[in-house]
Amino acid sequence: MKKIKYLFTYPFSMDLGGGGVAIRQMVRRLEREYDIDYLDYNAEEIDFETLIVFGCTYWSPEVLRFYRKSGVKVVMLPIFDRMHPVWLMRLLKPLIKVPILNAYSLRYKLLQETDTILVHNKSEWRDLEKIYGADPKKMKLFHYGISDEFFDMAESVSPDLFYNEYKLKDFVFIPAAAVSKRKNQLTLIKALKGTKTHLVINNTNKIQDGLEDEFKALTSDDPYIHCLESLSFKMLISAYKNAKVSVSLSQAETAGLVNLEAAYLGCNLVVSKLEAFYEYLQDHATFVDQNNPEEVKKAVLQALVTDYDPSVRGFIEKNYTWDAYIEELRPLL
Numbered sequence: 001m002k003k004i005k006y007l008f009t010y011p012f013s014m015d016l017g018g019g020g021v022a023i024r025q026m027v028r029r030l031e032r033e034y035d036i037d038y039l040d041y042n043a044e045e046i047d048f049e050t051l052i053v054f055g056c057t058y059w060s061p062e063v064l065r066f067y068r069k070s071g072v073k074v075v076m077l078p079i080f081d082r083m084h085p086v087w088l089m090r091l092l093k094p095l096i097k098v099p100i101l102n103a104y105s106l107r108y109k110l111l112q113e114t115d116t117i118l119v120h121n122k123s124e125w126r127d128l129e130k131i132y133g134a135d136p137k138k139m140k141l142f143h144y145g146i147s148d149e150f151f152d153m154a155e156s157v158s159p160d161l162f163y164n165e166y167k168l169k170d171f172v173f174i175p176a177a178a179v180s181k182r183k184n185q186l187t188l189i190k191a192l193k194g195t196k197t198h199l200v201i202n203n204t205n206k207i208q209d210g211l212e213d214e215f216k217a218l219t220s221d222d223p224y225i226h227c228l229e230s231l232s233f234k235m236l237i238s239a240y241k242n243a244k245v246s247v248s249l250s251q252a253e254t255a256g257l258v259n260l261e262a263a264y265l266g267c268n269l270v271v272s273k274l275e276a277f278y279e280y281l282q283d284h285a286t287f288v289d290q291n292n293p294e295e296v297k298k299a300v301l302q303a304l305v306t307d308y309d310p311s312v313r314g315f316i317e318k319n320y321t322w323d324a325y326i327e328e329l330r331p332l333l
Contacts, residue, residue: 001033001034001035002034002035002049002050002333003034003035003036003047003048003049003050004030004034004035004036004037004048004049004050004051004052004333005036005037005038005039005040005048005050005051005052006027006036006037006038006039006051006052006053006054007038007039007051007052007053007054007055007059008023008054008055009054009055009057009058009059019054019079019254020177021257022079022144022255022257023054025145025146025147025149025322026322026325028147029145029147029148029322029323029325029326030326033326033330034333039051046067046070046071046072048072049071049072049073049333050072050073050074050075050333051064051067051072051073051074051075052075052076052077053074053075053076053077053110053114054076054077054079055077055078055079056076056078056079056080056107056110056111057103057106057107057110058106059106059110061106061109061110061112061113064110064113064114065113068113068115073115073116073332073333074113074114074115074116075114075115075116075118075332075333076110076111076114076116076117076118077118077120078107078111078117078119078124078128079120079254080119080124080127080128080254081124081182081252081253081254082123082127082131082252083182083251083252086127086130086131089104089127089131090130090131092104093131096108104132107132108132108133111128111132111133111134111135112135114138115138116138116139116140116332117134117135117138117139117140118139118140118142118329119139119140119141119142120141120142120143120144120254120255120276121141121143121254121255121275121276121279121280122141122275122279123274123275123276123279124254124276125139125141140328140332142325142328142329143255143280143319143320143325144254144255144257144320144325145320145321145322145323145324145325146257146260146261146264146316146320146321146322147322148321148322148323149233150237150261151317153233153234153237154237154264154265157234157237157238157241158238158241159238159241159242160238161234161235161238162235162238162239162241162242163238163242165235166200166226166228168198168200168226168242169242170198170242170243170244170304171197171198171199171200171226171242171243171244171245172188172192172197172198172199172200172243172244172245172246172247172300172304173199173200173202173239173240173243173245173246173247173262173267174188174199174200174201174202174246174247174248175202175236175239175240175246175258175261175262176202176203176248176250176258177202177203177206178203178206178207178208179201179203179204179206179207179208179211179215180207180208180211181208181211181251182250182251182252183248183249183250183251184249184250184251184272184290184291185201185215185249186211186214186215186218187249187290187291187293187296188247188249188296188300189201189215189218189219189225190218190293191293191294191296191297191300192224192297192300193218193222195297195301196224197224197300197301197304198224198226199224199225199226200226200228200239200243201219201225201226201227201228202228202230202231202236202239203228203229203230203231204219204227204228204229205229205230206230236261237261237265240261240262240265240266240267241265241266243262243266243267244267244268244303244304245267245268245269245270245300245303245304246258246259246262246263246267246268246269246270247269247270247271247296247300248269248270248271248272248277249271249272249288249290249296250271250272250274250290251272251290252274253272253274253276253277254276255276255280256271256274256276256277256280256281259271259277259280259281259285260280260281260316260320263281263284263285263312263313263316264312264313264316264317266308267308268286268303268304268306268308269281269284269285269286269303270285270286270288270296270299270300270303271285271286271287271288272287272288272289272290273287273288273289273290274290280320282315284309284312284315286299286302286303
């Protein structure tokens with residue numbers, strides 16, 4: 001059985017969002033066919049054939065170079081979400097030659113020291129090529145999948161689980177993993193203020209530094225805003241089944257797995273005008289300017305009175321599974 005090692009850049013407890021979910025689900029799916037484990041820094045012998053590297057900022061290029069020279073295939077998933085304009089980031093290109101460690105030069109060197117770069121949307125491919133000079137011959141475009149566990153629980157988990165606990169139904173839902181500028185929850189809160197629309201916000205126990213006071217001012221003593229700390233996966237599935245609209249006003253995303261989950265379980269979607277969202281969702285969402293509260297409010301209120309289109313379930317089952325992902329990945333490992 002082929003042996004694979006992998007690396008990721010942060011403890012899962014720091015980020016329960018899409019990146020961490022995708023890493024865990026990919027590893028679990030690979031465990032069915034491969035001997036895969038986290039890279040052991042104490043090991044003195046190289047007894048594996050492939051190293052999968054999640055992220056492209058915090059590793060040492062020398063380490064990747066060493067493994068490649070030793071005959072190990074290095075497969076990288078950069079998980080790169082651009083928060084700044086391309087022109088601005090390209091101005092940083094001279095930092096490659098600066099003899100001081102910086103994020104730009106580190107990413108550049110890491111991308112050079114890989115055999116395969118897995119990107120998960122077309123804009124990520126373009127950004128890595130234009131900003132960091134990644135070799136397009138090394139890059140492969142894959143779309144993330146949804147786990148078998150999700151599809152199984154989608155059938156078995158009852159909507160009563162969430163309803164019996166919170167007594168909420170047909171609400172607007174923000175399932176994002178943390179309250180942050182990137183996830184942009186504050187714009188939705190402002191957009192729906194005064195509309196008497198029930199808004200459920202998940203993971204409000206994790207608020208980006210500097211947003212705490214504004215978030216508290218917007219949500220405190222508002223009977224229509226429901227702040228939940230962190231739903232278990234089972235409770236999250238039940239919540240989707242009770243929600244009417246799921247909203248993602250992110251400023252940057254690789255895929256937006258929660259959108260796929262929410263749509264599969266019956267939610268209408270209102271999402272940012274991000275290229276990645278268009279690519280993954282196609283015509284199965286309403287796309288809005290994520291920084292325009294009036295446009296957001298109009299779209300969400302319309303989605304609340306729009307019938308759900310069940311054809312989205314077949315679309316997701318056909319296009320976003322880990323089985324299909326691994327089938328394409330197998331020759332590269």
